[in-house]
Amino acid sequence: MKTTIKIAWRNCWRNSLRSSIVIASIALGIWSSIFLMGFSTGLVEQRIEKMVNLEIGDIQIHSTTYDVQSDILSTVQDLETTENLLSYNPNVASYSSRFKTDAFALSPHGQQGVKLLGVNPADEMKVLNLAEHLEEGTFLDSKNTYPILVGKKLAKELHLKLNSKIQLNFTDTNANQITKNFKVCGIFYVGNDAFDGFTVFAPIKTIERLTGEHLIHEIIVKTKNTDNLASIATELQSNNPNNLIENWQKRYPEIAYGVDMMDTTMYILMSIIIAALLFGIVNTLVMSILERKKELGILMAIGISTWKLRMMIVFESLVYGLVGGPLGVFLGYVTIQYFGEKGLDLSGFGEGMEAFGYDPIIYVQIDPKYYLIYTSYILLATFIGGFYPSRMATKLNPIEAIRSI
Amino acid sequence: MKKVIETKKVNKIFGDGEIAVHALNDVSIEISEGEFTALVGPSGSGKTTLLNMIGGLDNPNSGNVILNAQDIGMLKKNEMTEFRQKNIGFVFQAYNLIPVLSAYENAEFIMLLQGISSQERKERVYKLLEEVGLKGKENNKPGELSGGQQQRVAVVRALAAKPAYILADEPTANLDSTATNDLLDLMYRLNQEENMTFVFATHDQRVIDRAKRVIYLDDGKVVKDELR
Ligand SMILES: Nc1ncnc2c1ncn2[C@@H]1O[C@H](COP(=O)(O)OP(=O)(O)OP(=O)(O)O)[C@@H](O)[C@H]1O
Ligand SMILES: [Mg+2]
Numbered sequence: 001m002k003t004t005i006k007i008a009w010r011n012c013w014r015n016s017l018r019s020s021i022v023i024a025s026i027a028l029g030i031w032s033s034i035f036l037m038g039f040s041t042g043l044v045e046q047r048i049e050k051m052v053n054l055e056i057g058d059i060q061i062h063s064t065t066y067d068v069q070s071d072i073l074s075t076v077q078d079l080e081t082t083e084n085l086l087s088y089n090p091n092v093a094s095y096s097s098r099f100k101t102d103a104f105a106l107s108p109h110g111q112q113g114v115k116l117l118g119v120n121p122a123d124e125m126k127v128l129n130l131a132e133h134l135e136e137g138t139f140l141d142s143k144n145t146y147p148i149l150v151g152k153k154l155a156k157e158l159h160l161k162l163n164s165k166i167q168l169n170f171t172d173t174n175a176n177q178i179t180k181n182f183k184v185c186g187i188f189y190v191g192n193d194a195f196d197g198f199t200v201f202a203p204i205k206t207i208e209r210l211t212g213e214h215l216i217h218e219i220i221v222k223t224k225n226t227d228n229l230a231s232i233a234t235e236l237q238s239n240n241p242n243n244l245i246e247n248w249q250k251r252y253p254e255i256a257y258g259v260d261m262m263d264t265t266m267y268i269l270m271s272i273i274i275a276a277l278l279f280g281i282v283n284t285l286v287m288s289i290l291e292r293k294k295e296l297g298i299l300m301a302i303g304i305s306t307w308k309l310r311m312m313i314v315f316e317s318l319v320y321g322l323v324g325g326p327l328g329v330f331l332g333y334v335t336i337q338y339f340g341e342k343g344l345d346l347s348g349f350g351e352g353m354e355a356f357g358y359d360p361i362i363y364v365q366i367d368p369k370y371y372l373i374y375t376s377y378i379l380l381a382t383f384i385g386g387f388y389p390s391r392m393a394t395k396l397n398p399i400e401a402i403r404s405i
Numbered sequence: 406m407k408k409v410i411e412t413k414k415v416n417k418i419f420g421d422g423e424i425a426v427h428a429l430n431d432v433s434i435e436i437s438e439g440e441f442t443a444l445v446g447p448s449g450s451g452k453t454t455l456l457n458m459i460g461g462l463d464n465p466n467s468g469n470v471i472l473n474a475q476d477i478g479m480l481k482k483n484e485m486t487e488f489r490q491k492n493i494g495f496v497f498q499a500y501n502l503i504p505v506l507s508a509y510e511n512a513e514f515i516m517l518l519q520g521i522s523s524q525e526r527k528e529r530v531y532k533l534l535e536e537v538g539l540k541g542k543e544n545n546k547p548g549e550l551s552g553g554q555q556q557r558v559a560v561v562r563a564l565a566a567k568p569a570y571i572l573a574d575e576p577t578a579n580l581d582s583t584a585t586n587d588l589l590d591l592m593y594r595l596n597q598e599e600n601m602t603f604v605f606a607t608h609d610q611r612v613i614d615r616a617k618r619v620i621y622l623d624d625g626k627v628v629k630d631e632l633r
Contacts, residue, residue: 003514006510007503007506010505014504014505298495301489302514303489304486304518305487305518306486399462
């Protein structure tokens with residue numbers, strides 16, 4: 001066995017250029033798929049993190065009718081009990097109860113339908129980090145009686161600056177039109193047009209002064225541990241039949257689906273790359289066998305067993321994987337570490353991406369288990385890659401092989 | 406004297422129909438332990454074919470081949486391989502050695518396959534390499550040895566495994582006359598001192614001159630069998 005491995009190892013380095021090319025292609029293949037994986041994971045995770053931390057929170061609570069009929073009447077049921085449940089749940093870090101309705105915003109320069117959110121700034125800041133994403137002004141911390149926080153995109157469209165006036169129109173529970181002028185106290189920028197262009201925040205106290213009621217349409221929740229959001233949501237839901245309590249994955253399945261899709265895509269990509277590598281490996285082995293037919297014939301004549309001969313060829317194949325695989329994984333690891341730390345700046349071609357809420361700087365990341373998965377895949381692939389050539393070698397007729405030149 | 410090789414009415418035909426070549430035609434020979442035999446004959450006369458037959462590398466179309474008291478017609482491919490490993494030493498015309506292994510590693514190769522202990526391998530290889538004048542070359546790769554030196558390593562490899570006999574197909578074809586003489590001296594001495602049986606297929610007059618028995622082949626038939 002030792003000798004078989006020794007011969008195989010040395011055989012690999014007989015044509016060191018050829019072997020280096022195979023090994024380099026393996027390393028490159030692994031490296032690029034690790035990098036791609038890190039890149040898309042980073043992209044998607046950042047997008048999700050941003051959404052969860054700036055826009056939606058970990059868990060959302062609405063009345064069961066909210067999705068059917070999202071008007072001002074669809075308020076969270078059993079509000080006090082629900083809020084108490086949240087306060088005493090050990091998994092809940094904080095929550096923010098919000099007034100949420102469709103409104104119409106007007107300025108001298110234009111008009112726009114928006115989501116009006118009435119929030120308690122202190123509560124809201126404990127759930128979302130939006131306060132850290134202000135371009136100007138404050139998070140509703142204003143002496144003005146009717147302050148409003150608008151997104152950058154909306155500000156641009158309606159030509160709003162700090163302290164600009166903006167008129168909001170919405171309906172109260174009695175179908176009365178409420179019209180009020182607000183003063184811009186801050187402009188936020190998340191980088192997602194769908195949010196920046198259509199969301200405005202006002203203090204819930206202000207809203208209550210206008211409606212005369214304490215209306216809560218949505219509670220967003222921040223948990224202490226995001227790993228088991230689903231079970232936390234289920235637990236909350238079980239005590240709260242009149243409301244719909246959903247973790248973000250459930251409420252926004254298209255985003256969660258995107259993560260799954262990405263994983264699948266990565267596996268497919270990895271399989272394609274490995275299949276391509278497999279062809280290269282088989283090709284190289286076949287060439288090297290044809291080149292040393294005579295030598296293999298002599299080995300067979302002097303009595304090497306079919307099994308040992310096969311092992312020898314399979315080992316040769318494995319050497320490629322054993323050298324190329326870890327090399328690729330190492331390069332991948334270094335690259336991921338580097339761009340995970342420094343970030344990969346795509347602002348040059350990131351215009352379109354930004355509009356969809358993706359960061360122009362991607363901090364690549366990868367689940368470390370993939371290093372192991374990639375290594376075992378390539379070892380498996382080289383192992384399999386050795387099979388056909390090894391069979392070919394054992395099919396040689398020693399007499400003919402020795403006669404050949 | 407113990408018979409180590411026996412062929413009974415062996416026929417070998419390559420191809421069929423019009424292009425069939427009757428490479429061996431009713432060849433019956435017997436070779437006993439300790440013989441030093443040359444198979445000679447013109448090109449195409451069937452020397453290599455016969456050698457392959459008694460080397461257990463090829464099967465006859467008809468007739469029996471009995472090697473070291475074993476009728477090899479009974480053996481399966483794997484058993485045949487093992488039989489060769491245990492009983493037969495080979496020295497081919499050229500490129501006998503595994504290029505990636507040193508002289509020492511090549512020499513011990515068959516013993517490794519046989520599962521002989523490293524201590525024993527070491528003793529046999531060092532002793533034999535010294536005997537054939539390759540002391541100090543143990544770590545050289547075949548590429549760093551002359552043709553004659555490579556052939557001597559091949560002889561050591563065959564011999565170290567203690568086969569029943571050694572077959573050599575044109576072992577001197579690629580050697581100059583000094584190397585040829587050295588190799589012949591070596592094999593002759595091993596034959597004399599260790600009673601090792603050698604069978605050569607050869608054109609080389611220098612080899613024929615040293616042989617103790619010469620079997621002449623022509624057109625696949627034994628035409629003369631001469632003991633000297
Ligand atoms: N695999 C084969 N297929 C077809 N014909 C073959 C094959 N091997 C040998 N022959 C034929 O059998 C005959 C004997 O060949 P063999 O190689 O035994 O001759 P030889 O005496 O060794 O010749 P040389 O001195 O040239 O080595 C030749 O006519 C050869 O062409
Ligand atoms: Mg011949």
